[in-house]
Amino acid sequence: MKLIFRECVIDDLVTLRELSCKTYSDTFEHMNTPSNMKAYLEQAYDIGKLRGELSNINSTFYFLYNDEKLSGYLKLNEHKAQTDIYDPQSLEIERIYVTKEFQGRGLGSVLMNKAIDIANIQEKSYIWLGVWEKNDKAILFYKKNGFYVIGKHSFFMGEEEQTDFIMRKDLILSN
Numbered sequence: 026m027k028l029i030f031r032e033c034v035i036d037d038l039v040t041l042r043e044l045s046c047k048t049y050s051d052t053f054e055h056m057n058t059p060s061n062m063k064a065y066l067e068q069a070y071d072i073g074k075l076r077g078e079l080s081n082i083n084s085t086f087y088f089l090y091n092d093e094k095l096s097g098y099l100k101l102n103e104h105k106a107q108t109d110i111y112d113p114q115s116l117e118i119e120r121i122y123v124t125k126e127f128q129g130r131g132l133g134s135v136l137m138n139k140a141i142d143i144a145n146i147q148e149k150s151y152i153w154l155g156v157w158e159k160n161d162k163a164i165l166f167y168k169k170n171g172f173y174v175i176g177k178h179s180f181f182m183g184e185e186e187q188t189d190f191i192m193r194k195d196l197i198l199s200n
């Protein structure tokens with residue numbers, strides 16, 4: 026298993042959109058109506074919106090390749106690019122996805138460790154993320170990685186208002 030991270034550039038736009046839509050659908054389509062899913066995918070992964078996110082200096086996307094096969098991705102936000110909190114001392118993991126075929130083989134931990142490494146290099150005090158309250162699998166994964174719930178916020182999946190838990194992991198700063 027040869028694992029390589031690559032920071033995404035603007036030329037990755039189409040691949041990023043395909044991977045984002047596929048991983049999101051695979052994760053959530055069985056728990057949401059087709060019309061709400063369609064509306065969400067069109068809005069969240071609109072090509073112009075993604076282009077703006079790729080160009081935002083406060084957002085970074087990474088692709089993870091496993092034996093040269095694209096197998097997951099990460100989106101990290103700082104400062105004003107964050108979807109909540111906006112604390113310069115924090116790093117947000119907005120997206121962390123492993124493709125269906127590679128889940129349960131440790132790649133989620135590899136993505137998480139990448140986020141932690143970057144947060145440590147940037148001398149952040151904590152990492153936070155939002156996770157749908159019904160995404161039990163991801164919540165367990167985050168708890169296992171030292172995250173705890175600090176609040177909630179709502180978001181719209183198409184026409185349906187849903188609740189995200191906000192979870193935080195404290196980082197131990199050396200020196």
Ligand SMILES: CC(C)(COP(=O)(O)OP(=O)(O)OC[C@H]1O[C@@H](n2cnc3c(N)ncnc32)[C@H](O)[C@@H]1OP(=O)(O)O)[C@@H](O)C(=O)NCCC(=O)NCCS
Nearest residue numbers: 052121122123128129130131132133134156162163165166
């Ligand atoms: C959540 C996700 C990133 C985890 O990645 P993964 O590659 O499946 O998880 P890993 O194989 O790296 O597991 C890491 C650890 O978490 C544990 N874990 C993972 N899923 C778990 C679950 N459902 N229940 C309990 N523990 C779980 C594993 O047992 C493992 O523990 P270990 O290190 O002690 O063996 C991945 O399943 C995924 O992409 N899911 C769909 C997308 C998603 O929900 N993203 C989050 C949106 S907020």
